[in-house]
Amino acid sequence: MSVLQALDIGLAALVLAVAVWTIFAREAFAAVVGYVAYGLLLSIVWVRLFAVDVALTEAAIGSGVTGVLLIGAAARLREAEMAAADEQPSEPQRFWASFLCVLVTLALAGVVLSLPDPAPTLAPEAAQKLAGTGLGNPITAVLIAFRSFDTMLEKVVLVLAVVGVWSLAPDRYWGGAPGAPRAARPESTLAFLAQLLPPFGILIGIHIFWVGADEPGGAFQGGAILAAMWMITMMARLTEAPPVSSIWLRLALIAGPAVFLATGVAGVAMASGFFAYPAGFAKPLILFIEAFMTLSIAVTLPMLVAGPPRRLPRR
Amino acid sequence: MSAPTLAGLIGAALVGLGLYGLITNPQPLRKILAFNLIGSGVFLLFGIIARKGAAAGFVADPVPQAMVITGIVVAFSASALAIALVLRLFQETGRVTLRPDASAGPPANGADT
Amino acid sequence: MSLVLDILTIMAICAGAFFFFAGTVGLLRFPDALSRLHALTKADNLGLGLVVLGLLPRTGSLFASLKLVAVWALIQLAGATAAQLIARAARRKGPAP
Numbered sequence: 001m002s003v004l005q006a007l008d009i010g011l012a013a014l015v016l017a018v019a020v021w022t023i024f025a026r027e028a029f030a031a032v033v034g035y036v037a038y039g040l041l042l043s044i045v046w047v048r049l050f051a052v053d054v055a056l057t058e059a060a061i062g063s064g065v066t067g068v069l070l071i072g073a074a075a076r077l078r079e080a081e082m083a084a085a086d087e088q089p090s091e092p093q094r095f096w097a098s099f100l101c102v103l104v105t106l107a108l109a110g111v112v113l114s115l116p117d118p119a120p121t122l123a124p125e126a127a128q129k130l131a132g133t134g135l136g137n138p139i140t141a142v143l144i145a146f147r148s149f150d151t152m153l154e155k156v157v158l159v160l161a162v163v164g165v166w167s168l169a170p171d172r173y174w175g176g177a178p179g180a181p182r183a184a185r186p187e188s189t190l191a192f193l194a195q196l197l198p199p200f201g202i203l204i205g206i207h208i209f210w211v212g213a214d215e216p217g218g219a220f221q222g223g224a225i226l227a228a229m230w231m232i233t234m235m236a237r238l239t240e241a242p243p244v245s246s247i248w249l250r251l252a253l254i255a256g257p258a259v260f261l262a263t264g265v266a267g268v269a270m271a272s273g274f275f276a277y278p279a280g281f282a283k284p285l286i287l288f289i290e291a292f293m294t295l296s297i298a299v300t301l302p303m304l305v306a307g308p309p310r311r312l313p314r315r
Numbered sequence: 316m317s318a319p320t321l322a323g324l325i326g327a328a329l330v331g332l333g334l335y336g337l338i339t340n341p342q343p344l345r346k347i348l349a350f351n352l353i354g355s356g357v358f359l360l361f362g363i364i365a366r367k368g369a370a371a372g373f374v375a376d377p378v379p380q381a382m383v384i385t386g387i388v389v390a391f392s393a394s395a396l397a398i399a400l401v402l403r404l405f406q407e408t409g410r411v412t413l414r415p416d417a418s419a420g421p422p423a424n425g426a427d428t
Numbered sequence: 429m430s431l432v433l434d435i436l437t438i439m440a441i442c443a444g445a446f447f448f449f450a451g452t453v454g455l456l457r458f459p460d461a462l463s464r465l466h467a468l469t470k471a472d473n474l475g476l477g478l479v480v481l482g483l484l485p486r487t488g489s490l491f492a493s494l495k496l497v498a499v500w501a502l503i504q505l506a507g508a509t510a511a512q513l514i515a516r517a518a519r520r521k522g523p524a525p
Contacts, residue, residue, distance in 0.1 A: 016328060019332050019352060022348060023340070023349060028342065031345060031348055032344075038355075042359075051362055054362065054383050054384055057387050058355075066351065066394055070344070070348065073344055077401070077411055104330060108327035108360070109323075112323035112324055113320065113324075115363075115364070119364065119368045120368065121370045122376055123371045124370055126377050126378065127373065138373060142378050142381040143384065147378070147381060150382075157388075161393070161396050165395060168403045189509055190509065190513065192509070196505065200498075220384060308399060
């Protein structure tokens, strides 16, 4: 057994152990902490599967931003936990649930073990068309050039989620701002971090977005880092979330999908069809779209974490 | 046992584990956690399909990887909406339970509509 | 020359792994939050620093080495802040009975 195999088996055992703890932990807060650790371990598994872009996304969005959301929710729901103790399922229910789950697991494991070999793959086609886009990273090419409609719809899903979260506000708070107001005396430790980190974080976020054209990276990962910088200044209460009625916030939220859609429609006039890019001009156009996508993501993620408006709108 | 096969088996186990957590845990927050576990298990299955499709000089098929990236972002937005719903439920009724209950306690801080 | 660098890498990474191991043992065995934080921050600073030091000869370029050192500095910053915040919360909660 080689060293890499031992690493794989150890990693797999660790991931399973932390997942089991997430499901069976007594308190919700402990389960959430387990989930964040699980997400980070999963990023290492993704690197072992040679999917570095996915590893970056999982660490940033899957484990990082989701973790912030879950920790905030778990902290606020702590008192409500005790009330649900009487709803625990009975022994026969647990037995049948575990029987069903073991069945599902065995079925999926059977599928995994019986995958065709050599596997069907779209890699040769992607390699062929990659030169036409001028990009070096095939995953960015798939996201923005080959399956651009999917990615645009995904950005629309993000906007829909923000609309859904905002619509949960009580009527009288509509137009107000989510989150806590700016503090007169922010807590020193978090304020120190929130003043030191954002310059570097913004630089790193833009770098990862820019480099995603040729190396692992891209709009989602870079946008998540920029979002984290805004979130940490909001958490340190050095700035406050803008009111949901502000125009620039709404423009920034829809800028990504709007520019994406406009470019796709313009492709009908200036290139060969819907979402086609003119030959030779593909890479600048892709980076242009990705820049607005990064802006949108950097604004959407903190708004999703901040939640519905909680303060009265200012006149 | 190669790395992709092992990761695929772990993905299958995660789906089963998450399904068990989704069914048996009564609290909505734990259900959201279990749902995320199911999601990441499914993404791992996509990942091994991508790795097995290595060809033409790529170490992994890029199309399933792009789908997983899309899936992670969509799963996050679904989790954000679900958590906002749970918090609003807590604000309205003072408890978090999915059981339709005629004897729900008084709202936590007045009726907020 | 490369043999010396290889030995340096192995020794530094083993030492870093030892510090991480010690930090984990401290996390599991120490009685209260403050002493566990003490063990963990040693692992963060010293262990990661030694691992980064061991990896520096293996990177191809100066830029990659600078990136590794930047990673270490950022993790130190984040770890120190998190440790401070947790310690403050633990002190506010008061000693466990």
